[in-house]
Amino acid sequence: MREAPGPEESEAGCEAQCAGTCHAQRVLQTLNAYRRSGTLTDVVLRAGGRDFPCHRAALSAGSAYFRSLFAAGRPERGLGAVPVVPVAPVAPEGPAAAAALAAVLDYVYGAGVRLRTEDEAAAVLALAERLGVPSLREACVRFLEGRLRAANSLALRRVAAAFSLASLAERCGRVLRQAFAEVACHADFLELAPDEVAALLADPALGVAREEAVFEAAMRWVRHDAPARRGQLRRLLEHVRLPLLAPAYFLEKVEADELLQACGDCRPLLLEARACFILGREAGALRARPRRFMDRAEVIVVIGGCDRKGLLKLPFADAYHPESRRWTPLPSLPGYTRSEFAACALRNDIYVSGGHLNSRDVWMLSSHLHTWIKVASLHKGRWRHKMAVIQGQLFAVGGFDGLRRLRSVERYDPFSNTWAATAPLPEAVSSAAVAPCAGQLYVIGGAGPDGASTDKVQCFDPKEDQWSLRAPAPFSQRCLEAVSLEDTIYVVGGLMSKIFTYDPGTDVWGEAAALPGPVESCGLAVCDGKIHILGGRDDRGDSTDRVFTFDPSSGQVETQPSLQRCTSSHGCATIVQSLRR
Numbered sequence: 001m002r003e004a005p006g007p008e009e010s011e012a013g014c015e016a017q018c019a020g021t022c023h024a025q026r027v028l029q030t031l032n033a034y035r036r037s038g039t040l041t042d043v044v045l046r047a048g049g050r051d052f053p054c055h056r057a058a059l060s061a062g063s064a065y066f067r068s069l070f071a072a073g074r075p076e077r078g079l080g081a082v083p084v085v086p087v088a089p090v091a092p093e094g095p096a097a098a099a100a101l102a103a104v105l106d107y108v109y110g111a112g113v114r115l116r117t118e119d120e121a122a123a124v125l126a127l128a129e130r131l132g133v134p135s136l137r138e139a140c141v142r143f144l145e146g147r148l149r150a151a152n153s154l155a156l157r158r159v160a161a162a163f164s165l166a167s168l169a170e171r172c173g174r175v176l177r178q179a180f181a182e183v184a185c186h187a188d189f190l191e192l193a194p195d196e197v198a199a200l201l202a203d204p205a206l207g208v209a210r211e212e213a214v215f216e217a218a219m220r221w222v223r224h225d226a227p228a229r230r231g232q233l234r235r236l237l238e239h240v241r242l243p244l245l246a247p248a249y250f251l252e253k254v255e256a257d258e259l260l261q262a263c264g265d266c267r268p269l270l271l272e273a274r275a276c277f278i279l280g281r282e283a284g285a286l287r288a289r290p291r292r293f294m295d296r297a298e299v300i301v302v303i304g305g306c307d308r309k310g311l312l313k314l315p316f317a318d319a320y321h322p323e324s325r326r327w328t329p330l331p332s333l334p335g336y337t338r339s340e341f342a343a344c345a346l347r348n349d350i351y352v353s354g355g356h357l358n359s360r361d362v363w364m365l366s367s368h369l370h371t372w373i374k375v376a377s378l379h380k381g382r383w384r385h386k387m388a389v390i391q392g393q394l395f396a397v398g399g400f401d402g403l404r405r406l407r408s409v410e411r412y413d414p415f416s417n418t419w420a421a422t423a424p425l426p427e428a429v430s431s432a433a434v435a436p437c438a439g440q441l442y443v444i445g446g447a448g449p450d451g452a453s454t455d456k457v458q459c460f461d462p463k464e465d466q467w468s469l470r471a472p473a474p475f476s477q478r479c480l481e482a483v484s485l486e487d488t489i490y491v492v493g494g495l496m497s498k499i500f501t502y503d504p505g506t507d508v509w510g511e512a513a514a515l516p517g518p519v520e521s522c523g524l525a526v527c528d529g530k531i532h533i534l535g536g537r538d539d540r541g542d543s544t545d546r547v548f549t550f551d552p553s554s555g556q557v558e559t560q561p562s563l564q565r566c567t568s569s570h571g572c573a574t575i576v577q578s579l580r581r
Helices: 007-037 056-062 064-071 095-108 118-131 134-147 150-162 166-178 194-202 212-223 226-237 247-254 264-282
Strands: 043-047 050-054 081-083 296-303 317-321 326-330 342-346 349-353 362-366 371-374 386-390 393-397 409-413 418-421 433-437 440-444 457-461 466-470 480-485 488-493 496-503 508-519 523-527 530-534 547-551 556-560 571-578
Touching: 007 050, 043 095, 050 056, 050 095, 056 064, 056 095, 064 118, 095 118, 095 134, 118 134, 118 150, 134 150, 134 166, 150 166, 194 212, 194 226, 212 226, 212 247, 226 264, 247 264, 296 349, 296 523, 296 530, 317 571, 342 386, 342 393, 349 571, 386 433, 386 440, 393 440, 433 488, 440 480, 440 488, 480 523, 488 508, 488 523, 508 547, 508 556, 523 571
Parallel strands: 043 081, 342 571, 433 480
Antiparallel strands: 043 050, 296 317, 296 571, 317 326, 342 349, 349 362, 362 371, 386 393, 393 409, 409 418, 433 440, 440 457, 457 466, 480 488, 488 496, 496 508, 523 530, 530 547, 547 556
16 A cells, blocks of 8 residues: 655645646647747638638647547648638627637637627637537636626527526526616617517516506517507506506506507506506406515505413504515504404505404504504494405405394495495304405305304395305305405315315315315415415414415415414405515
8 A cells, every 4th residue: 555645745746736737838828829820730710701720639629619520530631721600699700700719719729718898708608609618608608697787688698598508597587677677778678579578577576666667668668669569568568567556657657648548458457457546456456466576565464363372362463574574563453352353455454343242343554654543333243254345345244243143244435434234144144254256245154143154155246235145165164264366265264174265257166275284263365476374273272373375376385484473363464565664
């Protein structure tokens, strides 16, 4: 076995290695000098009308392309000219092609590469790709990544796509999103294909503080060639979140725009935006959802409820932003001794009603004033009831008055601050699930007049002021919660371990997913296109702090960070809130 080298041997080895490296560098320098003077050259490369005498051996050592070419015996010995053409789409011609080949030859002969502009780097990259010089290819990519700016992000994204440069493509995408308003001002944006513009406008992570920037970008692209592009207006406007525009801007800049006035296909989108301005988030929910990096975002407000053992009534109100997982305290719920009250959002304010026997109080948490305001009282005191919003009006449904379940339903008009009776339920219920969907109100399950749980589904048509019965639920339960998302109702609770779905259009029930365990009296809210299940009681009767999300697009249930405290029988509603508080 050979002994480890001593200090003298190690030092000698290092000197020999350094000498070898220096010798190799001197050899390459000499070869490069020979190339420049035409000494001992045996092949000529041609690009951009310029000839480059070279050495076959040096080219073969530095380029996979030339190694394969010369090994096959082409061209014949002598100074036959070999044309060099880079791969499309970055294929420079004339002096630019000659400059790119000169840069590649300098690199192959050990002189390194000096890049000055993005165009030059892209041309050298194309030639390095063609000639099989991977280390030069990577040097060009590093240079382009270092020069990436909003002004050149679209051009460099094309380069990244042409040469399958995943890292550069990812960086370009990040800059495009973060600086979209600036990107849209450059000429490259105006030359994008319709599919590319639509994809950019549709990105939920577009880094704009206000949606006006997205609308203006879309219109700038169309006006660049209005005769040819006006047919794309509807397609592009579908990806602009018109309900997020300032109402005054919408009236002055959008509805008054001549191109949009002449586009009949765009009218439904304008009407949808108008409905959102009048009714709030109830209409056009998808386009009314803020983009991920706006100053405002959807948050879930968790209100009151009971502690772990159900003995204490909690006064807290907090807003939760799922994207940042940040909690923001809100003013405490007035008269917090209430429980099993009803809560919902109307025009971005939160309403709470009832909460103990014969309670007629109704409070509104103003998102603008950041305070609770008492509004008109219910006609009938109720407990264990629910509230929901249809067509800009608030409906208080059913409940319990201490003696009997209630059939009565009341409607609140926020403009006149008044409650009025509407057609009563076909069957009295308390602790039912209530959700609006497709302009109608659905009351699912609950405790019936005799106290037994029911499977009935009662449907209210506000236009006709009439109720009807629909297909019964596949369960008979109480302490249920329901929300609607994209014309489907989702039901959770009743100590069931499943998420059930109901399609009002087909009157058909289904199962969406299984939950990790049974839950009742939980919070349920739709935020950022997902259904959030917050807290509730487990099968032992204890309140929990568990949170789950269900994504209808993937069908997956995922565990989320816990609530701040164990809570059940609480209120949950989604509103849009400024993130700068």
